Amino acid sequence: MATYYSYEERTYIGNGLIWLAEFNSEAPMIHIGDCTKLTLGIKTNSIKTPQNMTGGGGNLNNTTRISEATVSITAKEVQSQTLALALWGHAMKGVGGTVTGDPVTLLRGGLNRVGRTGMSNVQITDNQGVLVDAASYEVRSGGIYLPPSADPSTDTPIVATMAYKYPPMDTIEALTNTGKEYHLLFEGLNEAKSGKPFVVDVWRTSFAPTTGLDLITDKATELPLVGEALVDFSKPPGESRYFRAEQVM
Incomplete structure (x- = not known):
């Protein structure tokens, strides 16, 4: 007797949130911001054994092995934690303050990288205790700009002290961490099925540094992240040691 299987249409149009936590960490997962792509891939390596018993060629056997399981993300936001991941670095959250x-x-004829980024209420006092006229310099986000004087040959460095306020900011130190591994969670939904959940856990993921961080652009910057799903030997037999997908029917 023939066996008939039930059929249910399962078109998929996906959206959702990507969360990360360090592998084997008890810390809560961090949302990496809006992303336009999340792709899981499986690359294989085929070992072919040609047959030589008859003419015409062909193979006696074809053994296929998995060479790697890949993870590819395109982030649309420059969240500090995401930048740190992409740059193999770490992010620090700072509060604003006042410096005296x-x-x-200070040197004339260019920008002096002094003070703090985004500083305001700047006052400069020379080494004689005299307040420097604020009209003689420009406070910029990257420091203090002093225009060239009428006779640059007479310029001497201005030794002074500064007082200023600076705003809260995140600092990302690049290339300070290597080989970090993450548990990746895709908290997805299927728009083609009324937003039913489609959730994927990638148990152990390692990312390479980003291949490009566009700092001057005429459109929203995209941050490509490419990594690999590594084996997680803590998973018991019968469960995937790489990733698991769950969809609500």
């Missing part, structure tokens, strides 16, 4: 008596040496 910051010693600086």
Whole structure:
């Protein structure tokens, strides 16, 4: 007797959130921001054994092995934690504050990288205790700009102290971490099925540094992240040691 299997149409149009936590960490997962792509791939390596018993060629056997399981993400936001991951670095959250008596040496004819990013309420006092006229310099996000004087040959460094306020900011230190591994969770939904959940866990993921961080662009920056799903030997037999997908029917 023939066996008939039930059929249910399962078109998939996916959206969702990507969460990351360090592998084997008890810390909560961090949302990496809006992404336009999440792709899981499986690459294989075929070992072919040609047959030589008859003419015409062909293979006696074809053994296929998995060479790697890949993870590819395109992030649309520059969240600090995502940047740190992409740059193999770490992110630090800082609070704003006030600085007084910051010693600086200023040169005319360019930008002096002094103070703190985004500083305001700047006052510069020379080494004689005289307040420098604010009209003689420009406070920029990257420091203090002093225009060239009428006779640059007479210029001497200005030894001074600065007082200023600076805003809260995140600092990302690049290339300070290597080989970090993450548990990746895709908290997805299937728009073609009224938003029913489609959830994927990638148990152990390692990302390479990003191949490109566009800092000057005429459109929203995309941050490509490419990694690999590595084996997680803590999973018991019968469960995937790489990733698991669950969809609500």
